[in-house]
Amino acid sequence: MKKQRIFWAVGFFTALVYLISCDNPYDQGRVIYEYHCANCHLSDGAGIGALIPPLKNADYLQENWEQLSCIIKYGLADTILVNGVEFNNPMAAIDELGAVEISNLINYLNHEWNMGNAPFITADGVKEQLEACD
Ligand code: HEC
Known part of the structure; x- marks a missing residue:
């Protein structure tokens, strides 16, 4: 009986955590951004002078x-040329990210920093963009 209760409690808790994490679709994107991009483009997306271009606006x-998926x-x-400033330092590939992670990252950037008319993108949308890279 007691075991069963623990079982249900664990199940309920797991479902709750899952629901909360689904509630904010930008969380995973934010974590990926902080880990893979913020050391260069900075947490606020401002870039670094003439070395690293901004992402925000x-x-x-x-x-x-x-x-963006290809980049x-x-x-x-x-x-x-980004906002009138010329950049020519190469940015290395970040190829360990999969389509789901890239879509979460792009949706996060879009949500945070105004990517113009960019629509919400799914993992399939990312795969399509990647197939069209030159
Ligand atoms: C090691 C530093 C570094 C990291 C890490 C990095 N970038 Fe960059 N990024 C650059 C540089 C330098 C350029 C300019 C490339 C050029 O001139 O060809 C650039 C250019 C860009 C551009 C095009 C220019 C612009 O500002 O719109 C985008 C978009 C971009 N990066 C997104 C990202 C994203 C998203 C990540 C994380 C997945 C990331 N970068 C990680 C250094 C970095």
């Missing part, structure tokens, strides 16, 4: 959000 990102997965080594 970045015109480049607003115009190229369809490329994350394969890096970027180009001369780019």
Whole structure:
């Protein structure tokens, strides 16, 4: 009897944690951002002077959000103009992230920092973007 109660209590608690974590779809994206991106682009997305471009309100990102999965997965080594400043330090690929993680990360960025007209993206949407990388 007692064991059964513990069983139900554990089950209830697990379901509750699951519901709470589903309640905020941006949490996983935030954790991934802090771990994989914030050391360069900073926690507030402001970038670092002429070395690292900003992500927050970045015109480049607003115009190229369809490329974001590719930038994350394969890096970027180009001369780019972001909000009028030229950047040409390469960004290394972060290829350990899967489609679900990338979609959570992109939705987090979109939610936090204005990526223009970028829609909510699913893991399948990320896979489609990755298939189209050049
Ligand atoms: C080691 C430093 C570093 C890390 C870590 C890093 N980036 Fe970058 N990122 C750069 C640099 C440098 C550029 C400029 C690349 C160029 O000029 O070709 C850049 C460019 C970009 C751009 C295009 C320019 C812009 O500002 O819109 C995006 C988008 C971007 N990074 C997103 C990310 C995301 C998302 C992550 C985490 C998954 C990440 N970066 C991790 C250094 C980094």
